[in-house]
Amino acid sequence: MKCPKCSQAMEPLNVNDIIVQRCTQCYGIWFHGISHKELKKIHGSEAIDIGYEENSRVLDRLKGVACPECGKTMQRVADTFKPHLHYEACPSHDGFFFDAGEFRDFKKESVLDFFKDLSWYFRKRGDGA
Ligand SMILES: [Zn+2]
Numbered sequence: 078m079k080c081p082k083c084s085q086a087m088e089p090l091n092v093n094d095i096i097v098q099r100c101t102q103c104y105g106i107w108f109h110g111i112s113h114k115e116l117k118k119i120h121g122s123e124a125i126d127i128g129y130e131e132n133s134r135v136l137d138r139l140k141g142v143a144c145p146e147c148g149k150t151m152q153r154v155a156d157t158f159k160p161h162l163h164y165e166a167c168p169s170h171d172g173f174f175f176d177a178g179e180f181r182d183f184k185k186e187s188v189l190d191f192f193k194d195l196s197w198y199f200r201k202r203g204d205g206a
């Protein structure tokens with residue numbers, strides 16, 4: 078399989094019996110046949126996502142990225158709780174592509190983050206009043 082972003086070879090990794098593909102050059106990660114909910118449950122994101130976010134900034138801005146499985150243009154999805162975080166999704170077969178660093182970021186999302194965001198929001202409102 079070729080990386081949908083930089084066209085280099087991807088290598089399979091076994092993560093808790095889930096096979097993911099990781100690019101040997103940009104370290105982007107492709108998840109296939111897995112739901113968004115299941116993605117949240119995968120442990121060891123640090124071990125899978127070893128690339129540097131700095132290197133993926135340019136790749137993150139690419140538009141019209143083709144799915145490495147079916148070739149259809151993937152959708153660019155913004156994370157609900159982290160609007161700065163974008164990843165590609167192919168709805169045809171539950172495929173997700175994360176640039177290096179994005180999966181770690183994605184996994185950091187927690188209930189705690191949600192409340193932190195809320196308190197920030199209320200603080201800001203208070204200041205403005
Ligand atoms: Zn790549």
Ligand SMILES: [Zn+2]
Pocket residue numbers: 144145146147148149167169170172
């Ligand atoms: Zn696809």
